[in-house]
Amino acid sequence: MTATQDSLRSSHREALIEHLFLGEIMKHLWRGDPPAELEILKPQVDDAGYDLALEAKGVLRHIQLKSSSRDAKTATVNVSVKLAHKPSGCVLWVLFDPNTMALGPFRWLGAEPGLRLPSIAALKVAKHTKGNAQGMKLPRAGLRVVPRRRFEILRDVGAVVERLFGDGARPGPVLH
DSSP: OOOOHHTTHHHHHHHHHHHHHHHHHHHHTSSSOOOOOEEOOOOOSSSSSSSSSEEETTTEEEEEEEEEETTOOOOOOEEEEGGGSSSTTTTEEEOOOOTTTOOEEEEEOOSSSOOOOOOOSSSEEEEEESTTTTTTOOEEEEEEEEGGGSSEEOHHHHHHHHHHHHHTTTTOOOOO
């Protein structure tokens, strides 16, 4: 198996996708009438079940961010069960063009603002990608394997912003 740019520099690609994604969300909110502010929070360590917390329009979202090339055959992603404990927790699976790095479409797993992530507890428990000393791939009790079919397809950033923060007619709960 030959190593690819994506596998050799996956952390760099992950950071790039995150920055591009945040820029697109900010741009969309900026162009609203009236423009909406976006607050971006990142956990200090990666063990709380989410990668980003975004607040806009009075809605706080804890987001687990996943990404795949549009060409990828990826059928599942691993999702932290801790995400279900966060109000308005959700998963955004960002698809991107591997040549231009253009984002979209997006895959969404979540609920309306203020509601918790639909239950993933009964889904298959994820396993470690590498085996232990005996070659066994042990279970990762805190992660569930979520199939692509559980995700709703969102065509553009506007649809993502609406899912995250609600539309003008149905604003999410106000944070105090």
